[in-house]
Amino acid sequence: MHLYGTQSVDEHGQLTIGGTSAVTLAKTYGTPLFVYDTALIKERARAFVQTFERAGVQAQVAYASKAFSSIAMYQLAADEGLSLDVVSGGELFTAIRAGYPVERIHFHGNNKSDEELIFALDSAIGCIVVDNFHEIEQLKRLTKYKKVNINILLRVTPGIEAHTHDYITTGQADSKFGFDLHNGQADQAFQSVKDDSYISLLGMHCHIGSQIFDTAAFSLAAKKLIVKMLDWKTKSGFICSVLNLGGGFGIRYTEEDKPLKPEIYVEDMIKSIQLEIGQENYPMPEIWIEPGRSLVGDAGITLYKIGSQKEVPGLTNYLAVDGGMSDNIRPALYQAKYDAAVANKMNFDSTTTYTVAGKCCESGDKLIEKISLPKVEAGDTLAIFCTGAYGYSMASNYNRLPRPAVIFVEQGQHRIVIKRETYEDLVRLDCSLQGENMGMQS
Structure with a gap:
């Protein structure tokens, strides 16, 4: 298993990100949870920018923001001197709201x-x-x-x-x-x-x-x-x-x-x-x-809480997490592959092969096929790596699942940058058939 950026294992055998235990982050903010190692994002951005500068070549390094768009992410990119690639009015609106220098925006x-x-x-x-x-x-x-x-x-x-x-x-x-x-x-x-x-x-x-x-x-x-x-x-x-x-x-x-x-x-x-x-x-x-992906992809980790398990004798051991294709459609859409670890059992031997399934009502809602992990229990924290690109940005409310929260972590400090959706958020735009403004002709 390859650890990225500031990820490490602490003295308790727990995965840490940006100097903070992943288990602590999961307990603090709930799961599913997108965690971004902002030190790694900055390191990647500077590697691109400074290589052009050392060569004496005029350049613009534009963050392809379809990988992950948010006000905080745009502000981080602006602080690093990046230009910005947007692909919709919504992304442009977010950039304007973030105070992005408009002369560095490409549509x-x-x-x-x-x-x-x-x-x-x-x-x-x-x-x-x-x-x-x-x-x-x-x-x-x-x-x-x-x-x-x-x-x-x-x-x-x-x-x-x-x-x-x-x-x-x-x-x-x-x-x-x-x-x-x-x-x-x-x-x-x-x-x-x-x-x-x-x-x-x-x-x-x-x-x-x-x-x-x-x-x-x-x-x-x-x-x-x-x-x-x-x-x-x-x-x-x-x-x-x-x-x-x-x-x-x-x-x-x-x-x-x-x-x-x-x-x-x-x-x-x-x-x-x-x-x-x-x-x-x-x-x-x-x-x-x-x-885009190369700036934020492996800087992002999704934390899940493990729930039910199902053994199909001679075939598969399923472990289910509290997210799935609603927060990571790429395995179903592209057959994308990911690596994972049990964040609270980093020093345990991997003895069991699992298929990681989501909670969406689809048989194809599988995040990882056949991965070797320590024996897991309900309540363990599963970390899936390299979900920083096209995870949250392609997330949906399928099955009326609220989209996860997103946090930035660096040097032991962590802050929420996108709040977790609530059930109230899910119905906020719905219109009832009961009431005066039904918009229907009798």
Whole structure:
């Protein structure tokens, strides 16, 4: 079992996170509970940022906030000097409420509404990543009507299939995202915006997938985009000032995963870009990247209370926890794998193989298949590691389960950053058929 960041085992044989016992956190805040090791988030953020700084390369490291969005998380990212990638009006609203510097906000998404784009324009955000021709026409109409300028990147699909799960590969040609780099769509989009009075084209963006464990795919993507940049310079005299290679930097969920350090991804990216443009005497663009999972993924741990058990003789020992697919849909959606430990029995021998099941009314609600753990009892605290990305952000109220609380932990200090939902929260937006304002015709 691999421990991450500030995780350790104390003299009582209990898992500690940020200098605090996980068992104590579970008792203090209840379970399920998302715990974030903020020292690890800061360490990862600084590794990306400082590698660019040491190389003397202009860059923006934008937190891809779909991995985990909250006011506190946005404030932490802002304090670390990160830019911010948002993909909806809700994420943008949260960023504005958090006081995020608007000039460092980038708005993504393949189906932005007029209302969302107006919100972005009125907020004077730093950049909109344009995904399709419909959005180009929206922006032309809205910026002309409001007489406001906006910086944009064109999202392109470079046709690269990174070594990743089919469900989370977004850079190949057959994708719902972006303008195809090879069938003329990217050129058509470029021609449509390059001379617009209110739209300022900065350059191109791509995202080739997730959980990428080598640098070759990023280098190939950079090469493909630079070929197109050179083509635009030759034909139109246009210079791209920004090259955004997206995110997708892998993390370790289990011992099978072999991620690289942030520094290695960045250093190889810089070398690849410098090599390609150096041969053509092209000005060095500002490099943008978008780490999300790699900042928060293995900094997050979910704590559960173990409840019932069921033995299927000769097949499986089930242990059930007080959460499940409602707070971590990834095992059911992606067949994602996780590691876990019994937080109050870290020094016990692992003698029993279990399947960790959730409490949702679905036979597929299994968080981990066949993991070796110490013999467990009801009331034990189970810690599932590396749940910081796409756990809370994809959580639901299926079966009317309240979403868990979220806390930040660092140097023995811990604080709640998202309150646990209550049953009252679950019905707050419901409308009764009893009463005067039924909205029905007789």
